[in-house]
Amino acid sequence: GAGVSQTPSNKVTEKGKYVELRCDPISGHTALYWYRQSLGQGPEFLIYFQGTGAADDSGLPNDRFFAVRPEGSVSTLKIQRTERGDSAVYLCASSSYPGQEAFFGQGTRLTVV
């Protein structure tokens, strides 16, 4: 595709529910990153994929967060038992190779009520 695409653009969910956020990276990009951005803050690292494997998941805040990238392209970030503190914009980025410039999607704004 022309750029990194994230769906949905907005998601409102009730506390305790399960949500899935999707990221379509730029075609052919092997590296994929998930970040979380709260208002007035810089992007906070969550997880990084190189191909299909999670090369670094040290940023996931707890075991309610999980991400997959089964075929090395599309990735899904899954959040179980959502809490109000999970409300943020979730950004996905991809790069052709690790250490190359990363392109961001427009983000998914998650609101937990």
Add this chain to the structure above:
Amino acid sequence: GENVEQHPSTLSVQEGDSAVIKCTYSDSASNYFPWYKQELGKRPQLIIDIRSNVGEKKDQRIAVTLNKTAKHFSLHITETQPEDSAVYFCAASGDTGNQFYFGTGTSLTVIP
């Protein structure tokens, strides 16, 4: 891990003046330093980047300098225009590109 600090948090300049944003990093292994511009409600957009094998890079009105010894890098915008108003983030990344460590952002306002 890496720690990136960014200053100032807010910056106001008159149109036509220059703006400088500074970042420091802690991990000497970091070797790639991109700068992103984020307008309200939009995605971060890469505006310029620099690698550790060069000290300065320029692209029209935007330049970035890197001092590896002191572990700091700066963004310079000359002849600022109102459309330069946005939040700017610096970032640092290591050899394996595991992740990009971001600064906390600088909100730049260019006053017409």
